[in-house]
Amino acid sequence: MIHAGRHFLQIPGPTNVPERILQAMNRSVIDHRGPEFAKLAKEVLENVKLVFRTRGPVVIYPASGSGGWEASIVNTLSPGDHVVMFETGHFSQLWRQVAERFGLQVNYLPGNWRSGANPRDLEVRLESDRQHQIKAVMVVHNETSTGATSSIADVRRVLNQAKHPALLMVDSISSLASIDYRHDEWEVDVTIAGSQKGLMLPPGLGMNAISERALAASKQAKIPRSYWNWQDMLQQPGRFLPVHSGHNPALWTARSADHAARGRVAQCISPAYPSRRSHTCGGESLGTGNCLREPQGILEFHDCGVHAAGPQRGRTAQGHSGEL
Numbered sequence: 001m002i003h004a005g006r007h008f009l010q011i012p013g014p015t016n017v018p019e020r021i022l023q024a025m026n027r028s029v030i031d032h033r034g035p036e037f038a039k040l041a042k043e044v045l046e047n048v049k050l051v052f053r054t055r056g057p058v059v060i061y062p063a064s065g066s067g068g069w070e071a072s073i074v075n076t077l078s079p080g081d082h083v084v085m086f087e088t089g090h091f092s093q094l095w096r097q098v099a100e101r102f103g104l105q106v107n108y109l110p111g112n113w114r115s116g117a118n119p120r121d122l123e124v125r126l127e128s129d130r131q132h133q134i135k136a137v138m139v140v141h142n143e144t145s146t147g148a149t150s151s152i153a154d155v156r157r158v159l160n161q162a163k164h165p166a167l168l169m170v171d172s173i174s175s176l177a178s179i180d181y182r183h184d185e186w187e188v189d190v191t192i193a194g195s196q197k198g199l200m201l202p203p204g205l206g207m208n209a210i211s212e213r214a215l216a217a218s219k220q221a222k223i224p225r226s227y228w229n230w231q232d233m234l235q236q237p238g239r240f241l242p243v244h245s246g247h248n249p250a251l252w253t254a255r256s257a258d259h260a261a262r263g264r265v266a267q268c269i270s271p272a273y274p275s276r277r278s279h280t281c282g283g284e285s286l287g288t289g290n291c292l293r294e295p296q297g298i299l300e301f302h303d304c305g306v307h308a309a310g311p312q313r314g315r316t317a318q319g320h321s322g323e324l
C-alpha cells in the first residue's frame with residue numbers, strides 16, 4: 001500500500017502525536033535507575049497533576065487505560081463489595097467485566113447508550129442503601145463508543161446529598177485534556193486515564209489520580225494486588241513507575257509525557273481558555289450506529305489543538321493544527 005503525505009488519524013484514539021512530541025522521544029536510552037530518569041519522573045508526576053486538576057498524588061504505570069481500571073479496583077475494594085456502575089456504552093460494559101472478574105457485585109444502572117449517567121437513577125439507588133453497602137460509584141466520563149458525556153459534578157452532588165460514603169471513581173480515559181475535568185473540585189476519589197487520547201501521546205501509560213479517601217481505602221482493601229499496588233508506587237516519591245520493584249518504565253512515553261505536561265496541556269485546562277462544541281455521532285466508530293439524543297451529551301472541546309480525542313470520526317474541528 002502506498003501512503004502519500006502525512007497520515008492524519010481521525011479516530012477516537014490513539015490520537016495523532018504532534019511532531020514536537022515525536023522529536024522528544026527520538027533520543028537514546030537512558031538508565032532508568034539513574035539521576036536523569038529520576039528527574040524526568042519527578043517532573044512528569046508533578047506536572048501531570050495540573051492536567052487532572054489535583055493536588056493529590058498521581059501514579060503512572062507502564063500500561064494502557066485498562067490497567068488503570070484494574071488498579072482503581074484492586075487498590076480500593078474487597079471481593080464481594082457492592083458497587084454501582086452506569087450503562088453508558090461499550091466501555092462501561094468492559095469496566096463492569098473487570099469489576100465482576102474481581103468478585104465485585106455490580107449494580108449496573110441501565111442506560112440507552114444515547115445519554116450519559118442519569119444522576120436521578122443513582123439517587124433512587126442510594127435511597128435504598130441505608131446500610132451503606134455500596135462501596136463505590138463508577139462512571140465513564142466520556143463514553144468513547146457513543147460520545148455521551150456524564151456530569152461528574154452531578155453524580156458527586158447526589159452522593160453528597162445522600163451523605164453516602166461510597167468512593168467516586170471516574171474513567172476519564174477519553175476526556176482528560178479534551179473535556180473540562182476537575183478531580184479535586186468534583187471530589188473524585190480515583191480518576192483513571194491513559195496517555196493515548198487527549199494527551200496526544202503514544203499508548204503506554206495508565207494513570208490513577210488518587211484522593212485521600214481512596215488512599216485510606218487502599219489500606220483496608222482485600223483484593224490481592226502486586227503490580228498495581230499504589231503503596232509501592234507512592235513509597236518512593238519521584239521514582240515514577242515501579243522502578244524499585246524491578247519493572248522497566250515506559251521510557252519513551254514518559255519522555256513524551258514530560259513534553260506534553262510541560263507544554264500546552266496546562267494551557268488547555270485553563271478555565272480562561274475558550275472552548276467550543278463539536279457535534280458528532282460517535283457510534284459509527286464501533287458500528288453501533290448510535291447518535292446522541294441529549295444536548296448535555298455533546299462533547300465540548302477546548303480550543304487548544306487537543307481535540308482528536310473523543311468520538312469525532314470524519315470531522316476535523318475548525319482551526320485544528322494537530323500540534324500542541
Ligand SMILES: Cc1ncc(COP(=O)(O)O)c(C=O)c1O
Nearest residue numbers: 064065066091142144173174194
Ligand atoms: C472511555 C474508555 N475507557 C477505557 C478504554 C480502554 O483503554 P485502553 O484501550 O487504553 O486499555 C478506552 C479505550 O478506548 C476508552 O475510550
